[in-house]
Amino acid sequence: xxRKKWALGVSGCFFWSSILLAHALDPGAAPGKxxxxxxxxxxxxxxxxxxxxxxxxxxxxxxxxxxDPVTGExxxxxxxxxxxTAHSKYPRVELRQISSWFMTMNPSKPHVQTVKLRVVxxxxxxxxxxxxxxxxxxxxxxxxxxxxxxxxxxxxxxxxYGDEESRTVMLKGLSLGDTxxxxxxxxxxxxxxxxxxxxxxxxxxxxxxxxxxxxxxLYFKVGVYSQDDQADSSYSSAAxxxxxxxx
Numbered sequence: 634x635x636r637k638k639w640a641l642g643v644s645g646c647f648f649w650s651s652i653l654l655a656h657a658l659d660p661g662a663a664p665g666k667x668x669x670x671x672x673x674x675x676x677x678x679x680x681x682x683x684x685x686x687x688x689x690x691x692x693x694x695x696x697x698x699x700x701d702p703v704t705g706e707x708x709x710x711x712x713x714x715x716x717x718t719a720h721s722k723y724p725r726v727e728l729r730q731i732s733s734w735f736m737t738m739n740p741s742k743p744h745v746q747t748v749k750l751r752v753v754x755x756x757x758x759x760x761x762x763x764x765x766x767x768x769x770x771x772x773x774x775x776x777x778x779x780x781x782x783x784x785x786x787x788x789x790x791x792x793x794y795g796d797e798e799s800r801t802v803m804l805k806g807l808s809l810g811d812t813x814x815x816x817x818x819x820x821x822x823x824x825x826x827x828x829x830x831x832x833x834x835x836x837x838x839x840x841x842x843x844x845x846x847x848x849x850x851l852y853f854k855v856g857v858y859s860q861d862d863q864a865d866s867s868y869s870s871a872a873x874x875x876x877x878x879x880x
Contacts, residue, residue: 658700658705660702660705661700663694663699664698672878674688677698677726678726682724684716684718697710697712698726707876708870709871710868711756711761711859711868712864713866713868715859720771723759724859724862725856729767730854731852732852736846737821742880743880744878745880746816749813749875750874752781753870754870756865758861761780761857761869762780762789763780763857763871764777764815764817764854765777765779765858766852768850768852769852770849776791776794777826784807786802788803790824792842793841801837801839804834811831812831814828822840822846823841857869
């Protein structure tokens, strides 16, 4: 479903990597035509701002998930205080992997997700989360959250399933619209997060308690998970230039 007339442009000036130049984004195509989204499904909103799950997103667009009509970037837009799932009070528009994976020793390949994006708008309060490793279990299975708040990127990490989240600053002093590249790698029980923006970069390796996580199905997420639950007329948005995952 294509609704270009609802789209909100968030164009900006930036230099694309050689990878992006080899695969230019088409401003006239749905996100699923510019990016390989075959391994993801979408959580978005309906016209009443209630949660809507979309399984087939190859040609899908709506006012909250769409292609920027100038740049071709994939846009996630979240009104503050919109509908939320049963286990959260915060609204989101996110892609999540359809197939889950497990944290194991000596896997044949690492689990990797790379995203290049720009945070374009942040909510009036609370910041936002733009990438996650999440589990199928309730009660604390968010293994990783990449957080943005007022130009600071933090890693939220849980060594054990159900732990309180510990947070580490990766980069700070960024501006809305800056291009950010994030690479998340899980190999054995080690998590490596690499973040780069302009000339600034940071790399952090953390260690999970494998027995705590071994039996929990995990999946990558990317998009905008607003941390503002108030209907204060603000909204969050991010523009994705590149997205890949491998296992």
